[in-house]
Amino acid sequence: MMKLTRYVVYDIIRNKVIMAYTLFLLVVSLSLFQVEENQGKAILSLMNIVLIVLPLVSIVFATIHYYNSYEFIELMLSQPLGRTRIIFSEYAGTALSLLMAFLLGVGIPVLIYSPDDSGLSLLFTGCCLTLIFTSLAFLASVKARDKARGIGSVLLLWFYFALIYDGLVLLILFNFSDYPLEKITLLLTALNPVDLGRIFIMLKMDISALMGYTGALYKDFFGSGTGLLFTSSIMVLWIVLPLLWAIRIFNKKDI
């Protein structure tokens, strides 16, 4: 298993896109920490970048990488290797490279300038989002044989999680504002890993006081040990379920 993953990682880290991505993250985080006086503000700006850019790069890069390695996968399939092992090694290799890029680009500056609760929760969320969106990318690319279709659906997924979903939630909250919605909003956030990550980070910062009654409820819930457990397990579900689904499809697929 490790052998195959190693070849995938070796192939990816020599890729110029992943180097540029690492450098971009590094420059952005370093300059944010330099410019902002207040570390909390820097973390907040960094959070917005992480929540938008990270999923986009992870999902698009993983998809393109999958289609580009199609030949490699074909070659591996004619060898005495199981299908699950092949697709999982591909996933592990891609996810590991993206994680390395994130930890180098954002992890190091955060650990230098702001190694506190909010910084660590930012890193935790970033790692989870990388894994989640790589999983989703694999699911989409295993499903679609056609490259253009695969990348298109992946972009739609990103739009949905990053932009459309929030709009839908706002719409619901606005239309049903006469009812007590606190519990439901909590449930709704769990259905979007980006939102979940955002709330998880924000509640570790002082600004959560600005969020009013809902914020208080959130703080009560996410601040506790159960909240951490809840967030982690939902994130893990978001990583594992799409991946398992992708593996299932891949195992039945004709190459």
Next chain:
Amino acid sequence: MIRIEAISKKFRKLQALDNISAQFEKGQAISLIGPNGSGKTTLIKCILGMVRPDKGNIYVGGHPVKQEHEYRRMIGYMPQIGRYPDNMRIGQLFSMMKQLRNDKQGGLDETLVEQFGLKKIYDKPMRTLSGGTRQKVSAALAFLFDPAILILDEPTAGLDPLSAEILKARIIEQKKKDKLILITSHILSDLDELTTHVMYMQDGKMVFLKGLDTLQEQTGELKIGKAIARIMKADGDQEDWIKKMFTPSNEQKIY
């Protein structure tokens, strides 16, 4: 060694394989012949487990293809179009395959690597290779692990005359070593020296599987091309294709 039991495969509306049963034993060299799109490559991919048949079973050396993958250790496969990871160098590809196969028993057979002069270009990236050189790499990989079964899909297409002769000599050598060899080719004159059995396919159906001697006896022709033409004469619409296929195959062989 390979037992095919009533397999069928449908791609959307196209019936790629229609209820095919056959048995191949070691020491045989089977030529798979048929027009383009008659299901030859699909059949090979089914044996390799790359395409999952809708119905029926395939056993390689007693192992069911559906559940297992270890049986592929017995197989050396040379694809019709060899496609390899772009960034990898030839040498890396070979060392990776050696690592992945990890064969402890039995030595490696690097005769073709030497004969094709691939060692000299070990540091060339795969993307810079011409179609013919790629074919050489595919052939060398198929023979590398000295497998009991060789599956060669259009082995001589795209090779220069000298290399084609080298490859043919290697195939004959392997046949003498009591191995099972499965070849598809449109250059029927190439097959004359190699074949012991002929399997003829049309529109996903197996028309016949006969020993070469029986075929020669029944038709009174020594060359495979002519023998098949003779058999097909009975069926009006199929005769046309045989003529077309046979005539250029003679002209192609100018050398």
